[in-house]
């Protein structure tokens with residue numbers, strides 16, 4: 001990470017786990033383990049829609065932000081079952097994960113729909129956490145850079161210079177999500193550096209230096225320090241390990257290494 005230029009972010013993705021009624025006990029367990037964390041990183045909990053409000057209240061006064069895991073590309077209207085960015089903001093969310101591979105694979109999200117959601121999130125405003133990453137087959141055939149570059153370019157179409165530093169990018173190799181397999185720190189760094197180069201091409205080198213790029217994919221309390229020590233990895237998007245406040249606290253504290 002490069003704390004001189006950009007914000008370190010540790011974001012938990014609770015996926016479809018947890019109940020609203022458990023938010024307070026989670027916060028009570030986590031907060032004492034991360035004293036003064038805001039000096040070195042932003043901590044975000046991306047909870048299921050039904051728990052976001054409870055997370056906001058459970059962490060009130062503790063500088064932990066809440067986020068969602070998806071949102072509608074539409075502002076309002078006849079979209080049964082959808083949730084808009086404005087509705088998320090209204091209950092206190094500040095971040096929203098967009099284009100997670102589980103949504104791309106299981107719910108048919110495309111680069112185009114991801115782009116619409118990124119633009120809608122920025123308008124609210126929410127900080128979008130844009131997820132990109134390659135499959136195992138793509139990595140093995142040596143096309144990781146092409147895949148990830150295309151995802152970034154398509155997702156950020158029409159995002160102006162004035163808004164780009166509010167976008168967070170999460171590099172999440174699909175084969176590492178929820179599998180216990182982690183990209184090596186060197187491979188994760190290489191791809192994050194390439195992502196920054198793509199951003200520098202799309203915008204400029206100075207703006208690219210200000211964008212936080214997270215690594216996600218089986219990050220845990222054991223491997224976090226080495227991954228977070230890489231110069232182009234500015235934090236983590238953490239699934240499974242974020243459900244355990246002790247493990248999540250160790251990851252947050254590992255992000256202090258660069259200070």
Ligand code: PEP
Nearest residue numbers: 177178216217218239240
């Ligand atoms: C994720 O869901 O974004 C993720 C990285 O999951 P896990 O940490 O469980 O691999």
